[in-house]
Amino acid sequence: MFSNSKLASLWLAIMLILVAALGYQLTARKQLPIETNILALLPENRQDPIAQQAFDHIATSMSDKVVFVVGSKDSDTMLKAAKDFSQALPSLDMFSHIDAEVSQDQQQAWAKLYYPKRFQLLTPEQQNRLQHHPEQQTQNVIHTLYNPFSGITGTELKNDPFLLFREYLADLTAKTGKFSLKQGFLTTEYQDKHYALITANLKGSAYNIGLQDKLPALTSLEQQIESKYSLTDSPLAIEQTGVIFYAAHGTQSAENEISTIGLGSLLGIVILLIAVYRSTLPLALALLSISCGLVAAFVTTVAIFGKVHLFSLVFGASLIGVSIDYAFHYLTDRLAAGKHWNAQQGLKHIFTAITLGLITSLIGYLGMLVAPFPGLQQLSLFSAIGLTAAYATVVCWYPTLAAKPSKPRAIPFAGTLGRWLHLWLQPSIRWVTPILLALLSIYGLTKATYNDDIRQLQALPASLQHQEATIKAITGVSSSQQMFLVKADSQQALLNKIAATDHALDGLIKQGALKSYQSLGQYIPTLEQQRANFELVQQLYKEQGTTLSQSLNLAQPVSFTATFEPLTMAHFLASPISAPLRFMWLDALKDKNGVSKYSAVILLHDIKQQNAIEQLTHNDSELTYLNKADEISALFGQYREHVTWLLIAATFAIYLLLAWRYGLKQGVKMIAPSLIAGMAGIAITSLTGTPLNLFNLLALILILGIGIDYSLFFAELKAETAHQQGITTLLAITLSALTTVLSFGLLALSETQAIHSFGITVLTGIIIAWLLAPLAMSKVKPSQQHQ
The missing domain is CATH 1.20.1640.10 (Multidrug efflux transporter AcrB transmembrane domain)
Incomplete structure (x- = not known):
């Protein structure tokens, strides 16, 4: 059995090591080891590693983007402000890439990718027309050619006499949004105002506190531009949305709550200690217990998890009120004993009670470690280590530090x-x-009701939600993370599966179950579809070429000399037009058996009938519906049930312990x-x-x-x-x-x-x-x- 001096020395050595470790953890990295990403609290999808990788990839891709719209009733004012604002953004040192003005090369990228493959690219309407009424295509050409606003050149008519590519490209670009180019900017109109779209990629994670600290400078820049370009009857407005704004709000809220809870607790404790004990020694000892508990909890959590989540710190700040319990009992006994105080006897008097108290608390907290839920595991560990360290401080140091009796005085409120x-x-x-x-x-x-919605973990300010909704209405751009994960054994099989899924989704849109979706299949037809298109176009030239030549009095007869060269995913990914869409292609990922599967996602927007969407995935191992919020909310419900049984088991275990002794x-x-x-x-x-x-x-x-x-x-x-x-x-x-x-x-x-x-x-x-x-x-x- 250690003597008290040996225990004190051992605990001193442990705390010195922990303090040194704390110093290293706080200074060894460029950033504090504090996690602000709410997703870090959530469990991984252990049943489907590909689904987890897909979600992580999409979440990262989306979270690192910021969307701005610059709006004014006056189009010229809007364009000047958008140009000024986009040119000033790099000075903030927040963004790795800014998409504002579209360069000439970018504007030509669509034609550069698709034009060489034009004879195998058709819209669904074109496919139907060429298959059943090819003569209609000839009539369309004639009507278009005699339209004075068509803008058809001789070169275009020579290289694409049936004007198929013009129609295909118009349909394709329409899928990218409701924007048109004006002076290099993507612009649109909404509620009698003109808007320019500007997007930017952050230099790091949206949860990087260093980047969040630069947001006030961004706000200041926006206010300057708004003030400079606002007219008396036409105020300029810059709207913004992005994960970083929600993350920054969450960080600020957590910091404020830590300050409120932590400082409020400490202030209350100081007042109580001074009022009751009328001495600085009890105050110093109480603060010592709290400090040792928080230091041990922080260092151990960082050592095991790599970071401490702000959510854990909010709860950790409230541990102050629990870790001081052991100190109160010791110090109150000292006050009651007066000049008859014996430090070792005082510890012996409370030792059984505080030890059993610690054990019963640990039974409850450590039980949460079994749940595969990082948030619960971290909270459990932080709490258990903090309480144990506070207990050890009382047992090891108090008999030495509080060996001297307190001044004799009556127990307050006796x-x-x-x-x-x-x-x-x-x-x-x-x-x-x-x-x-x-x-x-x-x-x-x-009267109890339950709500397991994961969104309760994050406070969402109305102002940010309003801006996001406004931008969605203006641009059609949605931050929804509801999606299909599509898997297959090869790239071509994957494109085939995507095409089949797109066809099913088109049907759901007609039924009103879904508003829209975004898929790589909208930009890359399958190899089979390209061959079928090529044959239809070849047949069109054969059947209608002479008719078109005669109707237009062409100097050279219409002839078909093209050869089939498939448009591949590699071609698409290498083109600048794929930049906003590349995140949907996941390439080869390994499943839980280590087998590689080619994977991609299809983003779903404004789901109206959840059951209809989920029905598509029934009995289809290659198609998975991903909705992280709903998935984790369901897990929350399951863990709530599990914790209920854990609580019952812990209560029974504690009762057995109490019954055994008492x-x-x-x-x-x-x-x-x-x-x-x-x-x-x-x-x-x-x-x-x-x-x-x-x-x-x-x-x-x-x-x-x-x-x-x-x-x-x-x-x-x-x-x-x-x-x-x-x-x-x-x-x-x-x-x-x-x-x-x-x-x-x-x-x-x-x-x-x-x-x-x-x-x-x-x-x-x-x-x-x-x-x-x-x-x-x-x-x-x-x-x-x-x-």
Whole structure:
């Protein structure tokens, strides 16, 4: 057995190593090891690695883009502002690439790629026309040629006498959006205003805090341009959307909540400590416990996970109110002992209770490690390590640092605390209060509703949502991440599968189940379709060539001399026109068996009938519907059920531990406050109209652990000194409850729905657990109450 000095030295060495590790973690990288990406909290798709890779690829591609629209009622003003704004953007050092003015080469890229293959490229309408009524194509040429605004040149008529490519290219470019070129900019009109589209790629991840810090400069630039080009009757507006704006808001919200919760807790603790102990030593010791807990938790989490998520830090900040519990009991005993204080005896007096308290808390927290959910695993580890370090600080250092007795003085509020304990010795109070609270809680539970939507994890400000909706209405560009993952054994087989899926989606659009989609099949026909098109065009020239030549009095007769050369995916990907679309081609990815599958995605926009979309994937292993938000929301529901069983198992395990030490009947008295407190927390959350989710169950684990702590100290009271010890214990528990309410209760102020709901549950549960904790106190005889 280590002596206290050896334990103190060992813990000092461990903490020095942890502090050195913290310094290394904070300085070794260019960025702080803090993760702000909400997706990092989510589990991977273990059943289908290709689906996970596809989603990661698409999420990264989309999240690193920013879309701007510059709008004004005056077209010339809009174009001048767009030019000025796009030329100023590089000065912000935020973007690796900016797409604003379309160069001459870019404008010609469509024709450069498709024109050499024009004899094998047809729209569905052209295919139908050439197959059934080829003479109509001849009539179309004649009508178009005599239209004074057609702009047909002799060269075009010579190289494409049936004007098939002109029609095909018009149809193809229409699929890229509702924009037209004006002075090099992609422009459109919406609600009597002219808009120019500007897109940009970030220099790094949207979750890079360094890039987020540059957003105020971007806002300032936008305001300058708006001010410069706004007219009295035509204000200029620059709208923007992109993941970085949501990420920055999330980062700022988390930082504000950490500050509010952390600083609020610390301020409350400082005031409580000074008011109760009237000394700087208890304050210093309490802050020491908190610091050791947070340092150990941060360093260990970074060492295992690589980064600490801001979400974990928000909860971690609230650990302040829990980690200080052990300190309160030790310091309150020291205050009560006065000049008779013995540091080792003081530790021995509370050792069993704080050790059992730590064990019961760890049972709840560590149980979450088994869930393949990175967010829960990290939160579990952070909490468990933080509490263990705070416990170790009390056990190893307090007997040395607090060896000197405190100045003799009366226990604060001793009279009030004594009367409160005496009240709880009355049978009517001991029976009626818990039964009444349990019945009211059961009523509240009947009003419970559940909402497992993953979007509750992120607060979405209305201003950003409004801008995104506005840009979607103006441009038709959507940030939806609902998609089909298409797989096949070869590139050509993949294109065939994409074409078949596109055909099915066209049918769903006609049925009103889907508004639109974006697919590589819209830009690259299959090899079979190209051959069929080529044969149709060849047949058209054979059947209608002479007729067209005579109708137009052509000097040279129409003849077909082309050879078939397929347009391949390699050709498309090498062309500049594929730049905005390349992310949809995933090439070869390995499945869970290590077999390579060629893969691509089809983006789906404005799904109206989810069942119709999902129906396409039934019994088709090569087609998978991906909707990460719905997938994770479903997982949230599953984990909520799993955590429910985990909570039941943890409660039973804790009861067995209590029954083993204290007996079956006393074990019930000790666990009842936590059970009723948990029910009350859920009931009040439900009655406030807040839907329940996984995090409310995590709150129950916390309530269970803390509530058992309260009961343990009352159960450890000795009959011969029950009254005096009871006052000391109640004071320590009250201080503990107040700090916990301060820390976790402040979570109820969070803008994030999940955290807000968690805070309400914990706030209610801790108050009820404190209220009912004296149930665990053995009923002493009146003569013993004043010994």
